Amino acid sequence: MDRNTEDRFTAFLHSKANEMKRELKYTPRQFIAMLGSDGGLATAQKLVRKEELSYGISELYMGNRLDLSIEALILETEWISYFDEELLAQAEKKLKKLNYPYTRYAEND
Numbered sequence: 001m002d003r004n005t006e007d008r009f010t011a012f013l014h015s016k017a018n019e020m021k022r023e024l025k026y027t028p029r030q031f032i033a034m035l036g037s038d039g040g041l042a043t044a045q046k047l048v049r050k051e052e053l054s055y056g057i058s059e060l061y062m063g064n065r066l067d068l069s070i071e072a073l074i075l076e077t078e079w080i081s082y083f084d085e086e087l088l089a090q091a092e093k094k095l096k097k098l099n100y101p102y103t104r105y106a107e108n109d
Contacts (some may be wrong), residue, residue, distance in 0.1 A: 001041050001082050002047075003083075004019050005017070006040060006041050006055055007041040008084070009039075009079055010039050010040035012014075012040070012049060012073075013035055013040045013043070013044075013070070013073070013078060014032070014035060014076075015066050016073060017022050017031055017032050017035070018030075019068060020060070020065070020068055023065065024060070024063040025057065026059045026060075026063065028056050028059075029057055030055075030056070031043070031047075031070075033040060034046070034047075041082065042107050043070070044070050044073075044083070045083075045087060046068045046072070046090075048070060048071055048087055048090050048091045048094070049087070049090060053094065053097075053098075056069075057069050057070075057071070057098070058076075061098055065079070066095065066100040067100075069095070069100075070091075071091035071094050071095050071102075072091075072092055072095060072100065072102055073090075074087075074088070075088060075092065075095070075104055076102055076103065076104070076105050076107055078105060080104065080105045083095055084096060088104075
């Protein structure tokens, strides 16, 4: 991912964090801090690779908004092409554990 693309991805994730604030009254402070220090790509990779479910994904689950989880955001959007199959499989595993009916993004969508 080149710098311009990463900046766009990071901005996309910031917009989703703002959506969490507006719609769920939940501010993902750690997520926002990670975006600021590491950028979107590294943040996504770190969060998806963690074995345990994060506090944030638990909040999204309780708010019935798993569509805003980093796992869903990389699987269900055009950003999927920037992640390898191993990471995508880890994201799918977490979402399946939470019974979230995700649909992988396809170029013709």
